[in-house]
Each structure stands twice: as structure tokens, then as C-alpha cells.
Amino acid sequence: MSRTDTTPRAPAPPDRARVEEAAWWLSDRVVRTPVLNSPAIDRLAGVRVLLKAENLQTGGSYKMRGAMLAVGRLAAAGHTGVVAQSTGNHAVAVALAAARHGLRATVVLPVDAASTKVARARAAGARVVLAGTTLDERLATARQMGDAEGLPLIDAYDHPDVVAGQGTASLELIEEAERLGTPLDALVVPVGGGGGVAGACLAADGRPVDVYGVEPVGCDSLARSLVAGRPTPVAPAPTIADGLRPTCVGELPFAVLRDTVRGVVRVDDDQIAEAFRLLLLDLKVLTEPSGAAGLAGALCLVGEPGADVVGRPGAGAVGRSGRRRADYRTVGVVLTGGNVEADLVARLATRQWEGVAA
Amino acid sequence: MSRTDTTPRAPAPPDRARVEEAAWWLSDRVVRTPVLNSPAIDRLAGVRVLLKAENLQTGGSYKMRGAMLAVGRLAAAGHTGVVAQSTGNHAVAVALAAARHGLRATVVLPVDAASTKVARARAAGARVVLAGTTLDERLATARQMGDAEGLPLIDAYDHPDVVAGQGTASLELIEEAERLGTPLDALVVPVGGGGGVAGACLAADGRPVDVYGVEPVGCDSLARSLVAGRPTPVAPAPTIADGLRPTCVGELPFAVLRDTVRGVVRVDDDQIAEAFRLLLLDLKVLTEPSGAAGLAGALCLVGEPGADVVGRPGAGAVGRSGRRRADYRTVGVVLTGGNVEADLVARLATRQWEGVAA
Numbered sequence: 001m002s003r004t005d006t007t008p009r010a011p012a013p014p015d016r017a018r019v020e021e022a023a024w025w026l027s028d029r030v031v032r033t034p035v036l037n038s039p040a041i042d043r044l045a046g047v048r049v050l051l052k053a054e055n056l057q058t059g060g061s062y063k064m065r066g067a068m069l070a071v072g073r074l075a076a077a078g079h080t081g082v083v084a085q086s087t088g089n090h091a092v093a094v095a096l097a098a099a100r101h102g103l104r105a106t107v108v109l110p111v112d113a114a115s116t117k118v119a120r121a122r123a124a125g126a127r128v129v130l131a132g133t134t135l136d137e138r139l140a141t142a143r144q145m146g147d148a149e150g151l152p153l154i155d156a157y158d159h160p161d162v163v164a165g166q167g168t169a170s171l172e173l174i175e176e177a178e179r180l181g182t183p184l185d186a187l188v189v190p191v192g193g194g195g196g197v198a199g200a201c202l203a204a205d206g207r208p209v210d211v212y213g214v215e216p217v218g219c220d221s222l223a224r225s226l227v228a229g230r231p232t233p234v235a236p237a238p239t240i241a242d243g244l245r246p247t248c249v250g251e252l253p254f255a256v257l258r259d260t261v262r263g264v265v266r267v268d269d270d271q272i273a274e275a276f277r278l279l280l281l282d283l284k285v286l287t288e289p290s291g292a293a294g295l296a297g298a299l300c301l302v303g304e305p306g307a308d309v310v311g312r313p314g315a316g317a318v319g320r321s322g323r324r325r326a327d328y329r330t331v332g333v334v335l336t337g338g339n340v341e342a343d344l345v346a347r348l349a350t351r352q353w354e355g356v357a358a
Numbered sequence: 359m360s361r362t363d364t365t366p367r368a369p370a371p372p373d374r375a376r377v378e379e380a381a382w383w384l385s386d387r388v389v390r391t392p393v394l395n396s397p398a399i400d401r402l403a404g405v406r407v408l409l410k411a412e413n414l415q416t417g418g419s420y421k422m423r424g425a426m427l428a429v430g431r432l433a434a435a436g437h438t439g440v441v442a443q444s445t446g447n448h449a450v451a452v453a454l455a456a457a458r459h460g461l462r463a464t465v466v467l468p469v470d471a472a473s474t475k476v477a478r479a480r481a482a483g484a485r486v487v488l489a490g491t492t493l494d495e496r497l498a499t500a501r502q503m504g505d506a507e508g509l510p511l512i513d514a515y516d517h518p519d520v521v522a523g524q525g526t527a528s529l530e531l532i533e534e535a536e537r538l539g540t541p542l543d544a545l546v547v548p549v550g551g552g553g554g555v556a557g558a559c560l561a562a563d564g565r566p567v568d569v570y571g572v573e574p575v576g577c578d579s580l581a582r583s584l585v586a587g588r589p590t591p592v593a594p595a596p597t598i599a600d601g602l603r604p605t606c607v608g609e610l611p612f613a614v615l616r617d618t619v620r621g622v623v624r625v626d627d628d629q630i631a632e633a634f635r636l637l638l639l640d641l642k643v644l645t646e647p648s649g650a651a652g653l654a655g656a657l658c659l660v661g662e663p664g665a666d667v668v669g670r671p672g673a674g675a676v677g678r679s680g681r682r683r684a685d686y687r688t689v690g691v692v693l694t695g696g697n698v699e700a701d702l703v704a705r706l707a708t709r710q711w712e713g714v715a716a
Contacts, residue, residue, distance in 0.1 A: 034392040036414060040481075055642045056394060116639075280703070281474075284413045284644040284696035338642035345638070346704035 014160045014198075014256065016205040019167040022069050026168055029068050029100075031057050033169070035176045040282045041295075047302050048182055048330040051279075051295065052173040055287050055338025059096045059120070060089070062196065062336050063156075066165030067093035068100070070154045073161060075101040083146040083153050084108070085131075085138040087192075087243055088117030089337050090156040095126035106151065108142045110134075114242060114288075116339050135247050157193030158250035167199020170211075173332045174203055185321040185328040186210045188301065190293040190336055191222045191264065193246045194253030200334070201260035209332075210262035210319035212309075214297030216241050216269065222249045222257065223264040223310040230254075240269045240344075240353070243290030243337065258312075262319040265297035266308040272296045276348050279335065288340040289348075294333040302328055372518045372556075372614065374563040377525040380427050384526055387426050387458075389415050391527070393534045398640045399653075405660050406540055406688040409637075409653065410531040413645050413696025417454045417478070418447070420554065420694050421514075424523030425451035426458070428512045431519060433459040441504040441511050442466070443489075443496040445550075445601055446475030447695050448514035453484030464509065466500045468492075472600060472646075474697050493605050515551030516608035525557020528569075531690045532561055543679040543686040544568040546659065548651040548694055549580050549622065551604045552611030558692070559618035567690075568620035568677035570667075572655030574599050574627065580607045580615065581622040581668040588612075598627045598702075598711070601648030601695065616670075620677045623655035624666040630654045634706050637693065646698040647706075652691040660686055 036051045054062035063086075071094060074082055081104035084094040091107035098105035105126040109118060110133045121128050131141035146153045155162065170187060177184045187204060189197040191213035201211045213222050218237025225232040225248075233248035249257070272289050275296035279287050300307035302325065309325075318324055347353040394409045412420035421444075429452065432440055439462035442452040449465035456463035463484040467476060468491045479486050489499035504511045513520065528545060535542045545562060547555040549571035559569045571580050576595025583590040583606075591606035607615070630647050633654035637645050658665035660683065667683075676682055705711040 034414075039416070056392075058397070060642060277700070280644055281700060284418060286638055286642040286644060342635070342639060342707045342709075346708045346710075349700045349707070350704045351700075352704075 014163045014202055016202050018160070018164045019171055019199060019202045022164040023168040023171050026065055026068060026165065030064050032172065033057055035173060036283055036285065038283045041278060045299055045302050045331070047328050049298060050173065050177050050182070050184070050330060050332045051283065052169055052332065052334045053285055054169050055285060055291050055335050059093045060337055060339040061093065061291070062166055062169045062334065063089040063093035064096065065168050066159070066162030066195065067097040067154065069165040070159060070161035071097035071101050071103060074152055075103055079152055080104060081106070081149070081151045083142050083151045084156065085142040086156040087245065088113050089243060089339060092117055092120045092124065092339065094154055095121040095124035099125050106145055108138045110138060114339065114341055116341055120339065157195030158252045160252065163195045163199045163253060163256065164202070165199070166196040167203045169334050170200035171203035173334065174207065174209060177330060177332055182330045184209045184330050184332040185323050186212060186301065187332040188212045188214060188265070188294045188298040189334045190214045190241070190244055190290055191249070192244045192290070194222055194249040194257060196334065196336060197261060198253035198256040201256055205260070208321045210321045211260065212262050212297065212301060213264045214293045215264055215266055216244050216272070216293065217266050219245050220264065220266055221246065223266060225249050225254055226258065226261070226264065226310060226312050229258070241272055241290040241293050243288065244293060261312055262315060263309050263311040265300050266310070267293060267296040267300060271300065273348050273353055275299065280349060285335070286338045286340065286345065287335050288337050291335050291337040294335060298331050298333045301325060302331060372521045372560055374560050376518070376522045377529055377557060377560045380522040381526040381529050384423055384426060384523065388422055390530065391415055393531060394641055394643065396641045399636060403657055403660050403689070405686050407656060408531065408535050408540070408542070408688065408690045409641065410527055410690065410692045411643055412527050413643055413649050413693050417451045418695055418697040419451065419649070420524055420527045420692065421447040421451035422454065423526050424517070424520030424553065425455040425512065427523040428517060428519035429455035429459050429461060432510055433461055437510055438462060439464065439507065439509045441500050441509045442514065443500040444514040445603065446471050447601060447697060449484070450475055450478045450482065450697065452512055453479040453482035457483050464503055466496045468496060472697065472699055474699055478697065515553030516610045518610065521553050521557045521611060521614065522560070523557070524554040525561045527692050528558035529561035531692065532565065532567060535688060535690055540688045542567045542688050542690040543681050544570060544659065545690040546570045546572060546623070546652045546656040547692045548572045548599070548602055548648055549607070550602045550648070552580055552607040552615060554692065554694060555619060556611035556614040559614055563618070566679045568679045569618065570620050570655065570659060571622045572651045573622055573624055574602050574630070574651065575624050577603050578622065578624055579604065581624060583607050583612055584616065584619070584622065584668060584670050587616070599630055599648040599651050601646065602651060619670055620673060621667050621669040623658050624668070625651060625654040625658060629658065631706050631711055633657065638707060643693065644696045644698065644703065645693050646695050649693050649695040652693060656689050656691045659683060660689060
């Protein structure tokens, strides 16, 4: 198949080959975002930090990758419309991907969604439905609409194309680090439903890279699931990282993560806010708080002996990298998105941010 | 000479070959910054806009290019220290370049310099001297210190290495646009002392690209100089673009620009502020107001029949591109820098910015 074919291959259980194939198919359909580096951030971390700027991706987040792949397959199968639900970025991405493929998109967002994300989904031509504030409410609405109108649902993380597509961002970062002569010892990715970090684990398969997820304190379904050995829901605590508040890690991501992820770093909102400021004022890029969480986690991981890191049970003290945390030399971070309200940018930039009301 | 030689060739009058040689020498010494693009900005402009993100350059501005080249040559000639003056970014760049080459740097900034820039110059190990608020005051101090201590002065724009070095950002943008299959019809660069736009003219020499400078209203020394046929000083008006307020375009840049630049676009602070917001919230990169001025100018150039554009006398209605402004298809912009205070970011992001006090 040539790269300009419009048909991605049929679904298969996600694995590294699936991520590599997705990367190839997406290579002229999404932006190859730059890998950035800052001497000041390196000094602060005490290691080299390579940052994959997916906030510069079309649609403002790496969700465009999985959405393009999933919508592309549905379009090739003859579907004329799709439905999706998310707190925002997946909905924006599905709206844009559907527009590219000439499909109608219906996207379900929470009533308290960031207005930036609602506006972007509408600008892409999607029908936007606002439903409740929880995942269950959105999912029920999305399923109901999909059933009524015969539209397939593209889940935000429990979907093989979404896992593989998001994994391509990690694969590009891993390969770019090798090209630069500074291969990654660790790779850090924020966790909502776990699709991105599962994709990262698949991308890193066969390489000496330790993959970590980052969760806000109190939104730590993956950390709890690793300990329990099965997907374990939480009642998500309030956090500034609105994209990292699903009730539970997805079944499919967890099936990948339970045997591959090195661990989970838990970060609080102050750490996320500080990472946001570093990225904005030093690196000069705008991330949303969820998108900055990866850097917050990486700084904890390499900088704080008492950092709140939950290892995967049975993973031992040394992972695939063959190194202990204190010996990492190069750490990769996926800056997953940059869709954030101007008011919040202003408050975070000037440290006039006093947390999220419970 | 191999690219890892530490000796750039001896000075020569700047021309396109000089810019190409500078690009080659700098290629493993500065960041090859990405060329960014936004569907939303393209729609707004009605043309394709390719943005060279030099705000992501080491030191936060494209001044690093000329500074590395000039300091590299002085280091190779056996100097152990250098002196420079600027409103900020050139001083930061010389400080960093000197540190890289093991030279002492003394940099003279105005007493009202952005504290970000003072802090960055100090962090790079430079001795920072604050002197007056005008170019003449800084220049007198810098010359006095240079003479007293036998240190060569690296002028912020009236210097062949600085012109050639800054031109390499434009050359990379021109070449990347060609590689993408969308060669530039026009290239827009903000004007302080004119070093960057002169370098752009040299980089574009022999290609069908119209080069424009952008000046804040009331800081339009280049526009006035083109009309007068000689460098013509102004009493710079207050502007949010603190890097674009020199009293007069440099002699050396003007010698290049008088025969090559297509024209100058004058923009006001509201246009600069709007470009800043677009870059931050849509493109997701942080620029300083001076760094956003290029986009403000480009949007005027292609979007407004009544835009305040001063053509070079004798240039006629059609330039090197062979196109009238209304027929441009692809316009390049150099985002020259991103060093800006958090407070100003917050005020600009939320439109709570009421102009600069006179």
C-alpha cells in the first residue's frame, strides 16, 4: 500500500508494528511536531529533557493522531458520520478529522467544557452536544445518539486506532532522540484514559526505555489499577488538568499497561502550574495544564528522592532502561496539548491561581 | 574548512554568499527552529503564512545567530572579552555566545530594560551595566568601557556578522518553504536597527521574494530613510514593541536595504497585541511584542487595501516576486523573539492592555 492510500489496514490488537504502521500512514496527514529542549529546564532537571511539542499539532493536541487514523478507517469503510465524546481535545480532533474526510461529526462534551474546545469543535463543523459533567453521562448520550442515527462511536482511549495513533507521537520522539545521539532512558506521558501512555509503551517496545504515566493526585485510576491488577475507578478529585479526570483507565490501555508501563508519577496542581510557567516563559510554548503535566512528572521523577512514584508491581528497581531513576541521562516528555482559556493563561503566568474549587 | 572549525572566515561586505556561509557555520551551533503554520491564521490572512519560530531559539531570539558568528570570529582572533549594548535580546545573545566560547562579556542595557532580559544576561555570566534609556547613552557607555578595557564592541545591527547571522533565519525559512512546495512570495521581518531585515534581503537575493520590514508607528526610521535616501533618525514614539525603538536604522543595514527591500509596513500597538494573541492562543507559541510585529505586518500587507505600506522609491508596483500584494499566495514571517514579562503576557492574553504611557 502506498502512503497516499486512503485506507488504513483493518483493526488488529495494538502492538509496536501497529504504531509503526500508523506513523507511516499519518506521516503526511498530521504535523511532524518539533522536539524542543531548553538549557534552563535541563539544568533544573539535572538531565537532558526532550519535549515533543504536540501542543503545536493540528487541533492543538496529539488527539489528532488517533482521530485521523480512526476516522480514516471508518471513511474507507463507507461510513458518512461518526460520534465521539470527550472533555474536549478528542472531540476537537474527531471534528477536524471528520471534516478532512468529508464525514459528519457529532461530539458530546461536558456542560463545563473549556469554551475554547467547544468553539474549536464547532469551527470544524461538528454538531456539539453538551451533556452532564461525568464520563458516564457523556458516554450514555453518545451511545444513544450513535444507536439512533447508526453512527459508529470513536472512544477517546478505549480504541485500538486511538492507542496506536497517540503512540506515534512517542515513536517520533524516541526516534528523534536516537537521531540526536541522546536516546531516551525514560519517557513520560500524562494519563487521562491511558490511551497515550499505552501507545507510548507500544512505541517503546523492544527498546531500553522506561515509560511512566503521570496522574494528578486524586485522579490516579492507573496507579490504583496497577496495584489492584485490574481497571479500578476513582471519584476524580478537582484538578486544574481538566483532560486528566476520567473515572477509570480504559480496558484496552490497561491491557497494554499492566505488563509494560514502568510506573506512575502523581503530581499536584502546584507542580503542574509550575511546569506550565516553565514551558511558557522559558521554552516559549503554550500548553494546557494537562499538557504540562508530563513535564511536572518528569521533574519529580528525576529530581525528588521522595517523589510520589508508584511502580508497577513486579517491575523491580531497574526497568528496561537498565538504569535506576537517579541514573537517567535523557528523559522524553510528550506535551500533549495546548487548548487553554486566555483567562487561565493569565492567572497561571502570574501565579495568581489559587487552585480549583472542590 | 569543515563545519566544526572554530574560525569563521575573515569579514567581507555582507552578501548572499556571506549569509550562506554563516548558515553553514551556524548549523550545528544554533537551533534549527521549526517553521510553523496555522489553518486559522491562513484563513484570517487569506494566504498561506509560514512562521519561522525564532522565539524558540537559544536565548529566546534570533539575535543568537549574529552573536554566535561575531563572538566566534573574535574568539578565533584571540580576544578574551567583548562588549555589547542593546535593549535586551542582543545583549542576552552576546552573553550566551561569549559563555559558549569562554569569553568574558560586558553588556549595557537601558535602566528600563525588561527584567527578564537582564536576568537572562546575568544568568549567562555576563557583567550587566545599566545606562540611561536611549541608544546614545548606551552606546557611549559601551564604547567607553570597551576603550578602557581593550574590548571589541559587537554592535546590535551595524555589524556584518550580525547582519549575515540574522539573515540565516530568513534563509532557513526561504529554503523550508521551497522544500514544502510553497515558495515564499513575500517575507516580512520586524525592524529595530534593520540588521534582521537587511539579512533577509541578502538571503532572498536572486530569488523571486519581496522582503518587507515592519515598524511600529512613530518608530519608522527605515520608512523615513527610504524616502529621504539616507539614514534618518526619529524620536521613537512609545510602543509595546520595546525591541523596535532604535533612534535610527544602521548605516550598514541601510546600505543593503536602500536597493533591495520592497517596502515597510507600519503597524500600531493594537495590531501587534492582536498578533501576539493569535500566536499565543492559536499557534501556541509565546512571542514578545517585537517578535509578533512581523505577523501584524503580514496581516496588514495581505489583508488591508488601505494598509500603511511605504514602498521603496523606484520599486514600482510589482517587485521581485512578479506579483502585486493582492496576488501573494505564500508569505513568510520571522517570529524574532519571545523574551517577555509574565505580567505583560497576562495583560495581552486577556486584552487588559491599555497601551504604553507616553
